Amino acid sequence: MSSSAKVNDSMSGEIFLTGATGHIGRLVLDELIRQGYAVRALARRPVALPGCKIVFGALEKPETFVRYLAAAAGVVHLASPRTHSPQIVLEQDVAGMRAMVEAWARGNFVYASSQTVYGTPRGGDLTEETPIDALYWYDLGKITNEFQLKMAAPRSGSGVGVSMRIALQFCENHVERPPQFLGWLIGECLAGKAFYFSGKEGLENFGSSYIGGRDLARAFVAALALKTGGPYNIAGGYCTWRELIETICRHAGRKPLFVVAPGRAPRAGEARVPQSRSFLDTWRFEERSGFRPEESLEELVHDALRARFPQHLRPKVMAT
Secondary structure (H helix, E strand, O other): OOHHHHHHHHHHOOEEEEOOOOOOHHHHHHHHHHOOOOEEEEEOOOOOOOOOEEEEOEOOEHHHOHHHHHOOOEEEEOOOOOOOOHHHHHHHHHHHHHHHHHHOOOOOEEEEEEHHHHOOOOOOOEOOOOOOOOOOHHHHHHHHHHHHHHHOOOOOOOOOEEEEEEOEEEOOOOOOOOOOHHHHHHHHHHOOOEEEEOOHHHHHHOEEEEEEHHHHHHHHHHHOOOOOOEEEEEOOEEEEHHHHHHHHHHHHOOOOOEEEOOOOOOOOOEEEOOOOEEOEOOHHHHHHHOOOOOOOHHHHHHHHHHHHOHHHOOOOOOOO
């Protein structure tokens, strides 16, 4: 879609955005505005979100926002209670999604799902046809909401539902909030922890697809122009845990420590990373949207250290 087309769309209606105050939400908001969209964001409490209109409400109180969603030219739904509580997942996440898809009138509905819908990886690359398998209520909420979106259609008949199965997010821009996985891993490196692996093969191969915050924001905006709905794997790259830990330690001036110990659990002073390989095949989204990731692992690690632990960041670190 051309820039002029995006501006014209924004003039004919707003993009309704949830989760604008979250880890990725402000980056998505900034990218929408940068590309010429008008935005109305749902927020639970008073907050400064320059460049957009705000409606105060909550997923579990659809009467506070459905009229704005119904008038929107498209929807980007990021908000999600990060919990394993069945009551919260059902009453907020699932019921909130139901109200949203019922109010959806036109434009694409882009939903933030997760690679966790695939359950524990059992070898091989993960495609959109890989069977889904909920391990926790959080995952079941994502799967249920994907299904709700699949079964829904905008009342105008114009628009598609897009479920973004997002890789591990490397985005530590909200230092006032608890760290995500990358922030936790950096903290363990700085604490001098040794990283436990159950075998040599795991040390060499275990890891995950990942995506940076700015790339993910660009992907969400690109999804608003998709002509074909359904689930899409979203990632910016892949790294093994060993590669990631070594990159962190190089930027922080620390020595990476690893323990390979088959047949026993991690001990005191050891940190356990997921003992699995999660590789997302992203061909479908990149082919249909034209999206290409831009953020490198080096850049993401550097930015996370600068945001959360600036005193430990070494200057002018180069990749080996």
